[in-house]
Amino acid sequence: MTFSLLLVIVLGALSIAYGVVTARQVMALDAGSTRMQEISQAVQEGASAYLRRQYTTIGIVGVVLFVLIVLTLGFPVAIGFLIGAVLSGAAGFIGMNVSVRANVRTAQASTQSLAAGLDVAFKSGAITGLLVAGLALLGVAVYFFILVGIAGLAPNSRTVIDALVALGFGASLISIFARLGGGIFTKGADVGGDMVGKVEAGIPEDDPRNPATIADNVGDNVGDCAGMAADLFETYAVTMVATMVLAAIAFPADMLHLGMLYPLAIGAVCVVTSIAGTYFVKLPANNSIMGAMYRGFIVTGVLSLIVLLPLTYLVFGSGTITAGGASFSAFSLFLCGVVGLAVTGLIIVVTEYYTGTDYRPVQAIAESSVTGHGTNVIRGLAVSMESTAVPALIIIAGVLCSYNLAGLYGIAIAVTTMLALAGVVVALDAFGPVTDNAGGIAEMAGLPKEIRVTTDALDAVGNTTKAVTKGYAIGSAGLGALVLFAAYTQDLTYFAANATTFPYFQGVGTLTFSLSSPYVVMGLLFGGALPFLFGGMAMTAVGRAAMSVVEEVRKQFREKPGIMEGRDRPDYGRAVDILTKAAIREMIIPSLLPVLSPLVVYFGVAAIAGKAAGFEALGAMLIGVIVTGFFVAVSMTTGGGAWDNAKKYIEEGHHGGKGSEAHKAAVTGDTVGDPYKDTAGPAVNPMIKITNIVALLLLAMLAHGG
């Protein structure tokens, strides 16, 4: 096992090597004119200042929790928490730093050709993507190696399991703050800037006269890039951890290490196939940017599939495996991996259908814009709600297939395989904010119109890939959360069955989580309420932040009338500052909601109806969060993407094109879609998992303390 783990670590480290090499390549490129570098510098400063403040704030919460974990679960477990938190933060920080430097170089490369622009933008996305996947894999694998290979702990010892869970908790905690804080910042800037700039003052997006324009570009980096990176890091790490915990409980002693090694091995080989895939992203003869993207993705998928089969036999051999009451072969596990890849592919196709300009839903929203703002929003909400049904069916089919192939572990392996592609998926996503920024810089630096056309073409693809990866993220988060829930029930069963060792669990007995119990139904309802409340709070926060930006911009226009004539320079820093304060202030309470809710439910119900009812209600709450969270998140991210592209579709010249009444209505829809798709929707992902992982941690604390 030690050797295999080291191999995993070496392969994982390749992602770091790829990141360093590619980052050097990108940095060596021409950073454009002084004006462009000035703008990029301003964006960079704003983004760094924001992240510094965000991390300081999260740091305070983190230190409190670290001390709490040291006191309750001991030092090794707390170190796990620290690793998860620091690496999650690092993923976001690196993503932001790459992106703020790549934006200006993408703008400059776009002056040469579309292919050159695509190359820089995609490479910078790939650096972030592979570092996210690589760091998550390495974090889990290295700490597991230290605990098991060096400190000599048993892989299924409570310390190891608790440390892994704590690592996941650390990652989730940072991720929810980063997603939410970054999301509030970016959409506050975007909505506020658009409303006062595009709608009131009638100046184009990214016009240097708009005092919110630098803030808008800062937002792309701290929200869409750093926030997304932290989110995917978390989903990856938590899924790995959940699969390993499940394996530790389910597998018999002699197979245990294999069951725990396998997810890490999948992650490791997929780092290699992801790196290989990135080299296939090249603009084809027909100039289809989307085609280039998908080619890289498909190559990674096919290569992973090819490698997965021998890998599985290498790990498990050809005998029958028995784990958690299910018997299966290595081939069944391979098929679970195939299920994971199939789910990924199908979700991408469905998301593209609902958010692409070539299909009915987006065109229907565009059509509804002709009759006004109201019908645009109504139709957009309709699409947003309807778009949840097919992804739900895909997840249902995926779970049923993988469960029938290899039990709960089969589901876990399907999700692990799905997430093993995170490197290349994040690459597609991180590409978006870079091109968005590049366009902004081109506009502000007054580069020729053709450059803006090139960056706009890249940006449009970025919108679709962003929507697609969000579908992927929430799909995998939903499945990952189900694995976490399985870990919760298995863990609980284990503690209850060994109540002599874990005295707190005496008298808990066998738990059924039966829907006939009112505590279970109430837990479901309570859990179901959380994503709605959380989503509502996130929307409120963006609305408030945007209003403060609108007021600031109006004030600047009023105080310095020269801004609109180009004589006065707007104070960009003030908008950045206002948003930084607003985002940090607004992210705290919603982020703590999923951390505290499991405690409230468990201790509340346990006080009324005993421990057993408390654990059942808590378990039901977790499922409640997963079920409504999935629908809320999918409807928000897909709906937001559809609104965005309906606007783009009109701008392409349909229904009167830019400046028409239909376009104005479509801008309203896009504005509503912004916090839907970039703040509330994606933040529900870490929110779902954080409730589940806090529940696991609570079990560990009760077992340890009782």
Added chain:
Amino acid sequence: MTFSLLLVIVLGALSIAYGVVTARQVMALDAGSTRMQEISQAVQEGASAYLRRQYTTIGIVGVVLFVLIVLTLGFPVAIGFLIGAVLSGAAGFIGMNVSVRANVRTAQASTQSLAAGLDVAFKSGAITGLLVAGLALLGVAVYFFILVGIAGLAPNSRTVIDALVALGFGASLISIFARLGGGIFTKGADVGGDMVGKVEAGIPEDDPRNPATIADNVGDNVGDCAGMAADLFETYAVTMVATMVLAAIAFPADMLHLGMLYPLAIGAVCVVTSIAGTYFVKLPANNSIMGAMYRGFIVTGVLSLIVLLPLTYLVFGSGTITAGGASFSAFSLFLCGVVGLAVTGLIIVVTEYYTGTDYRPVQAIAESSVTGHGTNVIRGLAVSMESTAVPALIIIAGVLCSYNLAGLYGIAIAVTTMLALAGVVVALDAFGPVTDNAGGIAEMAGLPKEIRVTTDALDAVGNTTKAVTKGYAIGSAGLGALVLFAAYTQDLTYFAANATTFPYFQGVGTLTFSLSSPYVVMGLLFGGALPFLFGGMAMTAVGRAAMSVVEEVRKQFREKPGIMEGRDRPDYGRAVDILTKAAIREMIIPSLLPVLSPLVVYFGVAAIAGKAAGFEALGAMLIGVIVTGFFVAVSMTTGGGAWDNAKKYIEEGHHGGKGSEAHKAAVTGDTVGDPYKDTAGPAVNPMIKITNIVALLLLAMLAHGG
């Protein structure tokens, strides 16, 4: 038992007597000028034509199902279905007929005084309200009396239980069509008419030059009045039925008849207290219309509470009652009733907080309108999502209290008591469309401005009471559905335990509905998807209907330029006709979704994983529908009400008042809120229950056929 049942029927019949007497009083009033009567006549014709077509269409579905039930469950059960369907249709039909005649009389009475206008409008609402509650009670009680008292069947015989369930199914089926069809009609007219009239042509609401104005008034009657009446009829009947079925299964043989009689007795005495309450609705000295309304409601509540205590002892005596594993006293059951009333009161308070112009949420939406359409919608969506949390906590508290007092039967009694007040609650709601119409008639008939001020004051209160009763309806529907789910599990346990008598259930064994089973989790996800899909389809339907109205109105303005100058008369009939066709066409598929889904889930899963898994997945699906359905419905109805009143708040003169930019943004929010609160949101109510009742019926068919 026979005597007690007859007493229930006599008390229930009092509601009919009240209806007839009060209807005569209202009809005897002055119907105003010829012009007013003409307008009222046009509305009446449109509404009758629509309902005729709607019922013909539903009739076809109904006949098919009737035959199917005769063939599978026999004639007495099919008669139950017929009674439920016909009475549900009758409730809607009567509601509409009262309302279309009371509107003109309210307008005329408003020429005298506010008190006179209030009196007519409220009385007409009370007729509908008491007939809804009375017919539902009588339908269940009379058929139960025929089966048990006359035909001599045992109260817990399968025929009686199946007949009751079928009665509930008939009511639900009509109700979902009526809610959805009426909702699409009314909001298609409202949204379409407003967008082209208010926004494009700049003419006020209800202006006779708007060709959609009669359709708008027809919509109030077929949607807000007939649809709502059918919905509440259904909730009432289904809750009664579910409570009786639960009692039939849970109570020991010697107490059985008491357990089944008790809910009917509660309903009967509350008919009397509701009638008493209506006489307390009188305009107080301070002219507070809302105060007058609440006085009537509070009197009914307090009287019911006073009567409930002796009634409960009269039925159950002072001994200990044992049912379904729980032991409790008559006093505990009385306390469950108190819980039901408390839940009603709290939900009303919370809904008023979220939708009233005096509180933060509505004012925040109004404030957000200042910065534009986008921020208005964002803030409205935020309020809509946040508003679900507290009602969920109220329901949770209500269930936990009543369960701890008297087990599952306790929950059922809490809901029954809640619904026993339906008569007076519907009165408050049906008052709304009457005053809305009265205002329209005053406007179109060119009555002096003061009259419109009076009807507007009444209408504003109508908006609040409508939101409040929707909160009540969805709260009680959620609780009622939980009782249905309990009936499903109890029924299933009974069949499985008696598999020799019911051979289909051989080998099903003990079902736990454990959340650890993937079939249960998948069932939850599948069920969770339904309200989203259904809501999305309803929103799409309204959007499409509104667009066709906009196009029709634009066409009329184009073809007859004289309309705007008042020289040409618009063709009101064409708009009514277009909407009728659209509403009927669009209601079919979404309405069949909840009818067919239980069958698909059960037979689908049973084919893959056996009957036991099928029943578990189906049960989980029911809970999934309840959980997400509750949140979707609450967020839509409350959010819509908040948007509506934010517009009203601005019209009162805040943020620039009528005609300001903020007002335009608020109109957009109101437009979006319209299908939210009057189509999709309320239609989720019957949708939740129909899935549950179809599942119960499926069990009956399998037991009968197997």
